[in-house]
Amino acid sequence: MCQFIVRRATGALLSLWIVTTLVFFAVHSLPGDPAQAALSQSTASEAVLERRREALGLNRPVYQQYIRYLAQFAHGNLGISWATGEPVSTIILDQAGPTIALASASMSLAMCGGFSLGFLSVLYHPKFVRGVARIISGIAVGLPVMYSATILIWIFAIGLHQLPATSTGGIGSLLLPALALGFAMAGSIAQVVEGELTVVLSAPYLVTARAKGLSIRQAVLKHGLRVALAPILSIGAVQFGYLLSGTVVTESLFARRGFGRVVLSAVLTKDIPVLQAAVVISASIYIILNFCADLLQSALDPRIRTS
């Protein structure tokens, strides 16, 4: 087990280093002068530009810039925003709270909804219950967040005057965005749960469990779920990428503060340091989540460790 953890942790750290390196060189190979871009309309005189290059370290050789960049990243310094001149880490930390709240709320909703739909579509009689559950998860997979959010705002906020469509703070204002974002993810989780449960149902050990007198539901909950859970966990980690793109749309639709809004405004103002940091941060979160999912999986299903 210890060896497994060390191996995976080394892999994760290596991936992190490669991602940061790739982002650095991708941004550096872009056409255009960052100092000029930083002073937006470049009406600044040559002397001012030169001082700016000096401050950003742009007149040094690339390998020195690269080492400086890695060292700064390791210390949590993500650079200076071109648009506002503030440190990028401050900008992102300021906006992290609302996004973490939205992400965890929608992920919990998605997990609950996805599991219930998945179970309903495999284990329950009468047959039409299973059919309805499959249709709901089928629609959820294809429904874009921007559309489900628009419909939710229309029904609840305009039609029923119940929940606030746009506001900050409070559980009420979190519910609609989390519902819109969670529903789409619930669909794909439900389909994975459904697939895994179908596989588990025909496994020999489940036949044994049934033969010793357990009902289907008991057998699945006691013996099957543990095995089926492993792939479902990794889907949860993969869904993170979807969650992030979802927050960009959801936050702008519901006029919420957050990481997604920062990314969107960085694209609009071409604020490359912020975008660069956003890519590195989300890749790091993805790598860390996958690492955790790997560990959990191997704890649940020891066969994974040896393969």
Next chain:
Amino acid sequence: MEDRLRKIFAAILILVIVGIVASAPLIPYSPKSPNFGDEFQRPSWRHWLGTDQFGRDVLSRLVWGSQISLISAALSTVIAVSLGVIIGAASAGVGGYLDWLLMRGIDILLAVPGILLAMLLVATFGRGYLEISLGVGISLSPAFSRLVRATLRSIRHAPYIQASEALGATTTRVIFFHLIPNAVPQIASFSAILFSWAILDIAGLEFLGLAGSPDNVSWGRLLNEGRTYMLDAPWIALSAGAAITLTILSLLTVGRTFREV
């Protein structure tokens, strides 16, 4: 019998999608020029899906917008499928060290959320549809390479391939004459699903105002514009969103049908 029905259904869905794009030159109302006095008409026989804030026919705008949204999504699908087949076939066909290297690279690319990668490309290269198709295509290719590799690997050591290798076939020959032709149904199925993802991503970028200029009529932009008038004219946003969702659901169905062939 049921299987045949599903194939016919899938064919009809594809025809409908192609038909919508092809019928864009035939629309009865101008998609762009305003008709003052006709604003916010409810859906009726004259305007099947009503009119918008400038009195323009919503259905005509939807059909017109399908061109730019669907064709650019198709272009990014072509890009992602080509990249994916090249990487996946090299990885599964050659195997060994190359396979390991390519798959570690794909793992790392998968860590960067596709939409962020596309947004980074938009910020640096501009908002033209060609750039966007390229960005979305590149961002979708890692996942597709993995699917292609998994499919090809499952048939890599099939008896007929071992037989042709015993007869002296080179790796290149195996890849082009045996592996890829035998995986066409699966690749087609994944491509349909990939197309739906591309539509979703491109509509998302349009919705956020990151694709094309405000002058472009596209599905994502129609949904975003309609959202402003949700209170007085919900039919604008509702029909734009329905167009996106129904196309995506059709493609997912088509993909599933192909896979079960």
